[in-house]
Amino acid sequence: QKEVEQNSGPLSVPEGAIASLNCTYSDRGSQSFFWYRQYSGKSPELIMSIYSNGDKEDGRFTAQLNKASQYVSLLIRDSQPSDSATYLCAVNADPIYNQGGKLIFGQGTELSVKP
Amino acid sequence: EAQVTQNPRYLITVTGKKLTVTCSQNMNHEYMSWYRQDPGLGLRQIYYSMNVEVTDKGDVPEGYKVSRKEKRNFPLILESPSPNQTSLYFCASSPTRVAYEQYFGPGTRLTVT
Numbered sequence: 001q002k003e004v005e006q007n008s009g010p011l012s013v014p015e016g017a018i019a020s021l022n023c024t025y026s027d028r029g030s031q032s033f034f035w036y037r038q039y040s041g042k043s044p045e046l047i048m049s050i051y052s053n054g055d056k057e058d059g060r061f062t063a064q065l066n067k068a069s070q071y072v073s074l075l076i077r078d079s080q081p082s083d084s085a086t087y088l089c090a091v092n093a094d095p096i097y098n099q100g101g102k103l104i105f106g107q108g109t110e111l112s113v114k115p
Numbered sequence: 116e117a118q119v120t121q122n123p124r125y126l127i128t129v130t131g132k133k134l135t136v137t138c139s140q141n142m143n144h145e146y147m148s149w150y151r152q153d154p155g156l157g158l159r160q161i162y163y164s165m166n167v168e169v170t171d172k173g174d175v176p177e178g179y180k181v182s183r184k185e186k187r188n189f190p191l192i193l194e195s196p197s198p199n200q201t202s203l204y205f206c207a208s209s210p211t212r213v214a215y216e217q218y219f220g221p222g223t224r225l226t227v228t
Contacts, residue, residue, distance in 0.1 A: 008155075032215055043205055043219035044158070088158060092214055100213030101146070101165050102173060107157035 002027045002093045006106035014114050019076040021109050023089030026070070032100070033065055033072045034090040038108065044088055048074060079113045086110045117142045119220035121206050127226045128196055136191045136223050138206030146209040147189040148173070148217065149181065151202040158205070164189055165212045196227040 003026040013019045021035075032051050036044035050056045050063040050072065062075040072091075076083055089106040119140045128134055138147065148163035150173075160173025164183040178200055180192040189208075193200060203224050207217040 032213075034216070043222050045219065046216050049216055090158075100211075100215070101148075101163045101171055103148070103160055103163075103214040103217075104174065105150075105158040105160075107155060 002091075002104050004089055004091050004104045004106040006087075006089050006109045008107055009110040010112050011109055012112045012114060013079050015079060015081060017079050017113075019079045019083065019111055019113070021074040021076075021087050021089075021111065023072045023074075023091075023106055024070055025072070025089075025091045025104075027091065027093055027104075028067075028070060029094065030091045032092040033063070034103075035061075035063060035072075035074045036088040036090060036105075038086045038088060040085070076111075079111075081113045081115050084111060084113050117218075119206055119208050119218055121204075121220040121223045123223060124221060125224050127228065129228055130197055131195050134193050134196060134225075136193075136204060136206075136225070138189045138191065138220060139187050140208040140218070141187065142208065142210065142218070143186065144208035144210050144218075145186070145212045146214060146217075147183065148207050148209075148214065149179070149189070149191050150205045150207065151175065151200075152205060152222075153202050161191070161204075163214065196225075198227050201225060201227050 035048040038044045048063040064073045086108040093102040149161040162181040164170045206220040
């Protein structure tokens with residue numbers, strides 16, 4: 001059973017701090033990794049995708065991928081109260097067998113940014 | 116407006132009464148998928164479709180059926196709902212043929228008594 005693990009939190013950070021969200025995955029063949037944000041009572045929305053080792057930056061968000069360690073993280077710089085949400089890590093499962101159709105989500109990390 | 120729509124948004128039903136949750140997207144997306152979300156378990160994929168007439172199982176397909184007869188629609192069918200199918204259901208679509216960068220619908224909250 002392919003797994004994606006996240007700390008459930010809640011993770012609490014003060015406004016303006018860096019929030020660090022972590023995710024590990026079990027399928028060494030996974031090639032595509034995503035971070036979704038879900039506000040309470042809303043549907044998930046994609047905020048970052050990363051496909052190769054290293055860092056990818058988009059505004060205040062940085063995704064980091066280390067395939068050797070099977071680890072992907074999301075950093076949020078200058079955290080704002082509006083960043084308070086649950087962050088879901090998603091990994092494509094068995095990309096060769098499933099041809100990219102199958103996606104496994106972690107259970108999500110709840111982030112709370114305090115003013 | 117580009118969107119994924121689901122109907123109904125809320126549904127309370129009884130055990131064994133067949134139901135269908137519709138999903139439609141107006142973005143001409145190739146890929147569509149259904150998920151259920153339960154507290155502590157996160158999002159789990161039920162079925163997905165990479166093209167018209169092509170569907171495949173996700174992690175939790177038992178008790179569900181899908182069909183993809185046309186590109187824009189991907190209904191989820193529960194032939195004989197049971198209380199353990201009480202959940203929040205999301206439909207999603209992607210412009211590629213694979214599960215990348217998905218756009219989610221607003222969700223359908225289903226309660227089976």
